[in-house]
Amino acid sequence: RRVIAPTTPMQPQRHWVEADGALPIPVSSVLHQLVWEPRALGPGGPIQGPVALIEDAGGVARRLAAALGDDAVIVPSDRALPPGARAVVDPTALDAGGDAVAAQRALIATVGRIRELSSGRLWLLTRSAQRVAGRGGCAAQSLIWGLGRALARERPELRPPLVDLGEGDDPASEIELLLRLIGGDDPEQQSALRAGARSVPELRPLAPSPERLELDGERIYWVIGGLGELGLVLAGWLVHRGARRLVLTGRSAPHGGIQARLEQLEARASVTVRCGDVASPDDVQRILAELEAMGELGGVIHAAGILEDGLLSTSSDAAITRVLRPKVAGAAALDAALGDRRLELFLLCSSAAGLLGSAGQAAYAAANAFLDGLATERRARGLSGTSVVWGPWAELGMAARLGDVHTERLAHAGILPLAPELALAALDAVIRGPAAPVVLHRIEVEPPATPVGSAGAEPPLVELISSLPLEQRHAAVTRFVTERAAATLRRSIDPDQPLWDQGMDSLMAIELRNELSRGGVVLPLGRMLAAPEPSEIATMVLGALTAAPRPPLAAAPAALDEIDPELPPLDPVVSHVGAALGGALITGCLCWIAWLVLG
Known part of the structure; x- marks a missing residue:
């Protein structure tokens, strides 16, 4: 193996602080978490058909069709949608279960149906994608949630609700709740149905954890995507937290600019660089075996990913697959290779695209939603797992290279970049935090004086x-x-x-x-x-x-x-x-x- 030994003094480039007093704003102001709250369902109303139900192997579509009667049209999953449907219900993601590969195929098939749709409301169903009241949490099912959130931005005329069904719930009760949702005028676009009740997600402030991460200098810490800008900063954070043995992996060898950053790390830690594809199970197993021949693994950071933006109407299936690959196939391969190893940390670098949605980034949103789901799933299995939903960083990445127009628009919207020292201090405050995705965003905006649609709102x-x-x-x-x-x-x-x-x-x-x-x-x-x-x-x-x-x-x-x-x-x-x-x-x-x- 190639170990890069210390050769030059470390250049001063600190990105962390020890106390809130040295930060521009309190760490607590950028910490948020997703929570699920009970929300009553209305009685529903008559469903004006026709309603197209995409056939699934589990029979949800057929049970809905039996309840809807003449208003329902069963559509085989490999057939075109009938024209004129007022609503389309797609439960086909349920057939994938927890299989990430099958879930990606289901997502691409759903995208194909979205391309066909010019009108009507699209309902996307999953099962156990979200962990609600101690139940659920399936990374593979989470893919559709990222897609649906992006679709709401890109095609708002479809008004696509996401509905997560519970594992083992009574089928008759499940259908009754779905009928009330489909037939009602419910304003919520995201719902989880569990044991006859409905919950909806809310973003809430998160209190900083008093516990700080102290790493073992004898153990090895693996940063996947470690040769990128974010990966290198997080490698420095690991060293600051006590790590002295790092393995950084990327798909290609480090170039001159990265080499200088590596030399800074070498002043305080041994750094091993390995090339490999995180989405290749063989590469992951090979690097893990080499790493564990060097010593005991202490933790992993997954910071790999690519972006290839495009609208769903024009993006190819191949482009969608390329974006999903490093985060979905990569994180799944990593999780499988690690098995039940007890690690000090398993950190997944996610994005608000998966939680909030973003037009032109449906595949990227789905990939990040998978990471959020995987962290939750691992915690439910008793393993370490934290998904950090990063906001924009200052001085780092594309956010640091925005033009004046986009920077001004972000500031006007109340979205301000995180200074690196604030971002890392926030990471310190949540790395021992909840199982739910942790959102690190600096938002400074007043709520609107008049809610949309209320009295005084601008007429259509x-x-x-x-x-x-x-x-x-x-x-x-x-x-x-x-x-x-x-x-x-x-x-x-x-x-x-x-x-x-x-x-x-x-x-x-x-x-x-x-x-x-x-x-x-x-x-x-x-x-x-x-x-x-x-x-x-x-x-x-x-x-x-x-x-x-x-x-x-x-x-x-x-x-x-x-x-x-x-x-x-x-x-x-x-x-x-x-x-x-x-x-x-x-x-x-x-x-x-x-x-x-x-x-």
């Missing part, structure tokens, strides 16, 4: 239009679009120039489309991604209302097959920003308050 766009004479409508809608585009870009906008030429990128265009959707008009996704001039968007809005065969608020979105294949791609800088910002940039960040009660 269609109401504004219908109140005006025909000759005034185009100008009014143009002003509406221009004002919202200006708010998105945080600059003045020329209504007669394409928004793309004025600085709008793909994710901003989705945000603007979602704003129009909330106003009651859903425009073709492809046309909006082209970011035309506000005056043309106004023409599209009025055309959609004129063509609608029913009242405007119920207008169906245009089919996704109208998307122009020659659309400009996602902006190359913005498409990678979401990873550095924990997936919460733009669509996620600007909706943070709405997600304090997730859904």
Whole structure:
């Protein structure tokens, strides 16, 4: 093996502190956790069909169909969806159980059905994906939750609820609760059903743990993705916590810039570098065997991952698989190889994409939701496991290289970067914390004075239009679009120039489309991604209302097959920003308050 021995003095580059008094803000202000709270279900109501039920091997779809009667249409999982369904219920993820490989296949099949959908509400069912009241917690089932959260950002017109069923619950009671959910007007988009009751997730402040991690200098600590920026910082954190023997792995050998960072670590610890693919079980077993020939393993940090952003409508299955691979296949291979070894820490570096959702990052969201689920699953098995949902870091990663426009928009949304010393102090405070995912985010924003939909809220766009004479409508809608585009870009906008030429990128265009959707008009996704001039968007809005065969608020979105294949791609800088910002940039960040009660 190659061991890099100390050769140069360590350069001063501390990223940690010992007391809150030396930090810009208290550590406690950035600590949050996901908790599940009971929430009563309404009585439900008549279900207006047809409801398409994707057939699953476990029979959930058929039991629902029996209860729905003539309103139900059973659809084999390998068949196209019938046109005109008012709701689609997809329980096919249940068939994967705890098999991560089968769960990835189920996710890709679900994405295929999402591409077919142009209208109707999509219900995604899982079983034991979430740990609620001491029950459940299955990493493989968690994949669909990341997908669904991202879908809510990218395709809000589908209003996709996520429903997690309990293991071993009474099937009749389960169907009765599902009927009440599907037939009611329940505002919650995320629910867990357990023993005849429903719970919903909330994000709550987390008290710092008084217990600090002190590592054994004789044991070995393995950092996967250890040659990346975050991996190297976390390797330094391990050394600060007492580690003196590190193994850092990556897919390629370290280059010159990384070599300098390694030399800093060498001043206080021995550092062994190994190349390998974490998603390859053979590589994981090989490196683990070499590592344990050197000594006893004390802990593992998984900081590997890739980002390849793209909308679900245009992303290939191969691209989705590439994004899932290092986090899903990699973490699963690592968990299997480690077995029941008792480690001081098993840290998974997750992202808020999996918890909050982010348009254009569905695969990345699913991968991070898997990490959150794996940490919970390991804790339920009596093993170490912590998933840290990182917010944006300052001075590190893509967040440190954002342009002024995006940095200003984040600050305006109340999302501020974590200074490295604050991020590591926060990690100290939670590494011995709860089994649930720990969210480390710096959020400084006041709650809205008027809740969405309450008295005093702005009337829907269609109401504004219908109140005006025909000759005034185009100008009014143009002003509406221009004002919202200006708010998105945080600059003045020329209504007669394409928004793309004025600085709008793909994710901003989705945000603007979602704003129009909330106003009651859903425009073709492809046309909006082209970011035309506000005056043309106004023409599209009025055309959609004129063509609608029913009242405007119920207008169906245009089919996704109208998307122009020659659309400009996602902006190359913005498409990678979401990873550095924990997936919460733009669509996620600007909706943070709405997600304090997730859904």
